[in-house]
Amino acid sequence: MPNAQNAVTACVLIIGNEILSGRTQDINLNHIAKTLGNWGIQIKHCRVIPDVEAIIVDTVNEVRGEFDYVFTTGGIGPTHDDITAVCIAKAFGVEIIEHPDIAVRIRKRPAPDDIMASRLLMARVPKGATLIDNPSGGPQGFAMENVHVMAGIPSVMQAMLSTLEGQLKSGPIIRSHTVRAFTGESSIADALAKIQQEHPDSDVGSYPFFRDERYGTNLVIRGADIDQLQQIAKLVMAAVTAIGETPEDLGLDADS
Amino acid sequence: MPNAQNAVTACVLIIGNEILSGRTQDINLNHIAKTLGNWGIQIKHCRVIPDVEAIIVDTVNEVRGEFDYVFTTGGIGPTHDDITAVCIAKAFGVEIIEHPDIAVRIRKRPAPDDIMASRLLMARVPKGATLIDNPSGGPQGFAMENVHVMAGIPSVMQAMLSTLEGQLKSGPIIRSHTVRAFTGESSIADALAKIQQEHPDSDVGSYPFFRDERYGTNLVIRGADIDQLQQIAKLVMAAVTAIGETPEDLGLDADS
Numbered sequence: 001m002p003n004a005q006n007a008v009t010a011c012v013l014i015i016g017n018e019i020l021s022g023r024t025q026d027i028n029l030n031h032i033a034k035t036l037g038n039w040g041i042q043i044k045h046c047r048v049i050p051d052v053e054a055i056i057v058d059t060v061n062e063v064r065g066e067f068d069y070v071f072t073t074g075g076i077g078p079t080h081d082d083i084t085a086v087c088i089a090k091a092f093g094v095e096i097i098e099h100p101d102i103a104v105r106i107r108k109r110p111a112p113d114d115i116m117a118s119r120l121l122m123a124r125v126p127k128g129a130t131l132i133d134n135p136s137g138g139p140q141g142f143a144m145e146n147v148h149v150m151a152g153i154p155s156v157m158q159a160m161l162s163t164l165e166g167q168l169k170s171g172p173i174i175r176s177h178t179v180r181a182f183t184g185e186s187s188i189a190d191a192l193a194k195i196q197q198e199h200p201d202s203d204v205g206s207y208p209f210f211r212d213e214r215y216g217t218n219l220v221i222r223g224a225d226i227d228q229l230q231q232i233a234k235l236v237m238a239a240v241t242a243i244g245e246t247p248e249d250l251g252l253d254a255d256s
Numbered sequence: 257m258p259n260a261q262n263a264v265t266a267c268v269l270i271i272g273n274e275i276l277s278g279r280t281q282d283i284n285l286n287h288i289a290k291t292l293g294n295w296g297i298q299i300k301h302c303r304v305i306p307d308v309e310a311i312i313v314d315t316v317n318e319v320r321g322e323f324d325y326v327f328t329t330g331g332i333g334p335t336h337d338d339i340t341a342v343c344i345a346k347a348f349g350v351e352i353i354e355h356p357d358i359a360v361r362i363r364k365r366p367a368p369d370d371i372m373a374s375r376l377l378m379a380r381v382p383k384g385a386t387l388i389d390n391p392s393g394g395p396q397g398f399a400m401e402n403v404h405v406m407a408g409i410p411s412v413m414q415a416m417l418s419t420l421e422g423q424l425k426s427g428p429i430i431r432s433h434t435v436r437a438f439t440g441e442s443s444i445a446d447a448l449a450k451i452q453q454e455h456p457d458s459d460v461g462s463y464p465f466f467r468d469e470r471y472g473t474n475l476v477i478r479g480a481d482i483d484q485l486q487q488i489a490k491l492v493m494a495a496v497t498a499i500g501e502t503p504e505d506l507g508l509d510a511d512s
Contacts, residue, residue, distance in 0.1 A: 016463075017459065017461060017478075018461060018463050018476070019285070019286075019289075019302075020289060020298075020299045020300065020301070020302065021289060021293060021298075021299070021430070021432070021478065022285075022286050022287075022288075022289030022290035022291075022293055022299070023432065023463075023476065023511070024286075024463065025283065025286045026282075026285070026286075027281065029275070029278075029282070029304065030275075030278050030280075030281045030282075031278075032278075033275075033276060033277060033278030034278035035278075037277060037278055042276075042277075043276045043277070043278070044276065044306060045276070045303070045304070045305060045306075046275075046276065046303065046304035047301070047302065047303050047304075048285065048301070048302035048303075049301060050300060050301075051461075077441050077462065077464055078441050078442040078445045079441050079444075079445045079448055079449070079462040080445070080448060080449035080452050080460075081452075081460070081461050081462060111442070111443075114446055115440075115442050115443050115445075116442075117446075118441075118442040118443075118445035118446060119440075119442040121442075121445070122442075152464075153464055153465060153466055155466050156466070174277070176277070176279065184371075184375075185333050185334050185335050185374075186334040186367070186371050186372075186374040186375040186377075186378075187367075187371050187374075188335075189334045189335045189336070189371075189374035189377070190370055190373075190374060192335055192336060193335070193336035196336050196337075203273065204336075204337070205273060205274060205307075205337050206333065206335040206337060207274050207279075207280065208333055208408075208409055209409060210409055210411050210412070220274070220279065222273075222277065255279070
């Protein structure tokens with residue numbers, strides 16, 4: 001992966017049995033990766049783990065020292081299977097407390113005592129945590145040192161994450177330039193390998209696809225230097241042309 | 257998670273920078289989880305890792321002893337960034353060889369020497385590997401002991417995986433029974449916790465969602481014993497009714 005120098009890195013932890021069982025298709029990793037990428041933070045690792053205390057605690061402790069940031073999604077609701085906050089407290093060896101600012105927000109909506117008691121479980125954060133605001137109106141998320149804890153519902157997670165813009169340290173923003181070719185990868189493999197060898201600061205990837213009954217591949221150059229990306233893209237286009245195919249220049253930061 | 261007894265477990269490794277950068281939305285984990293779930297194999301863990309040799313080798317060695325099976329997707333094409341086969345060989349400490357059966361299939365489609373040489377990179381497997389057939393017609397995947405190595409393109413991965421039906425050991429098949437309620441989770445949190453406590457062999461989960469401008473939650477009971485699932489579902493329905501809401505019984509194995 002490009003630009004290890006000065007890179008700011010992150011790990012995403014997707015917490016939830018429902019992702020591992022196949023009941024729910026995760027879309028949070030993709031959103032976090034795109035958003036943080038635009039902020040100059042590169043996701044280098046992701047784990048999907050079950051709602052099991054020992055696993056969550058051990059995983060958080062394993063990854064929080066290895067990456068600049070950790071972002072978790074899931075398990076911060078009010079039911080018995082929402083154990084993320086307690087696990088983060090255990091991982092850091094601190095007690096869990098009811099955060100007054102979250103409690104205020106929760107109490108604004110009246111409810112019978114037993115329901116309020118359940119709802120207030122969402123006010124629990126590890127002692128020393130700071131809050132991550134929740135523009136969707138519900139209880140806030142929190143950060144404990146470099147670990148950012150967010151909701152699992154995509155719209156709520158996205159709202160929480162948006163409030164962190166400008167709050168995190170950042171490295172170079174990695175851009176991409178994509179060239180599409182309807183050719184088998186083998187036809188250009190040698191040329192691509194040569195281009196990669198000659199440009200170690202950028203990352204030249206080939207991502208094959210099958211669409212409209214045809215195989216093709218997206219040739220994606222990634223790196224921090226846009227001028228260099230465009231130079232490499234020209235070489236890639238020439239390599240595709242050299243084998244008699246017509247490359248399609250999708251340009252900068254194409255989703256393709 | 258339910259039914260640890262006799263459970264057959266698996267870990268999925270999604271190998272590819274394009275997933276971590278956010279360029280590509282992974283859908284392979286979800287398909288593998290659903291398919292293996294129906295075969296009596298539970299996914300307990302998933303990691304998304306970059307195309308970096310040391311990371312792939314270390315990760316494979318870390319997880320292959322911890323789970324009954326490991327399934328990888330991605331990185332078995334013919335370009336310089338396709339390093340999975342080499343990494344698996346290194347993880348097992350064996351040499352990489354050209355498998356004659358894959359080479360035969362590759363050579364069936366004629367090509368100039370240099371393109372054929374690139375294509376034949378897809379015939380490389382660790383010495384001792386067995387093949388995973390590829391009904392989509394391309395080069396086969398392979399298994400090295402309990403590690404199953406498949407393509408990253410979803411349609412190709414799905415074709416490869418389908419050939420393993422009946423070939424793997426299996427445990428109890430975990431079924432689900434879903435009850436949907438348009439209520440905040442807090443309103444039923446206590447009742448759910450009580451139901452979970454009284455039925456430790458099943459897993460009672462609450463998965464909130466936001467849809468049509470309303471919050472709701474899918475109450476999902478998972479376990480191997482369908483009769484027990486239905487009994488628990490009745491208790492959950494009653495708990496929702498008790499708070500004045502109308503539960504919706506989505507029944508067995510609902511996608512919801």
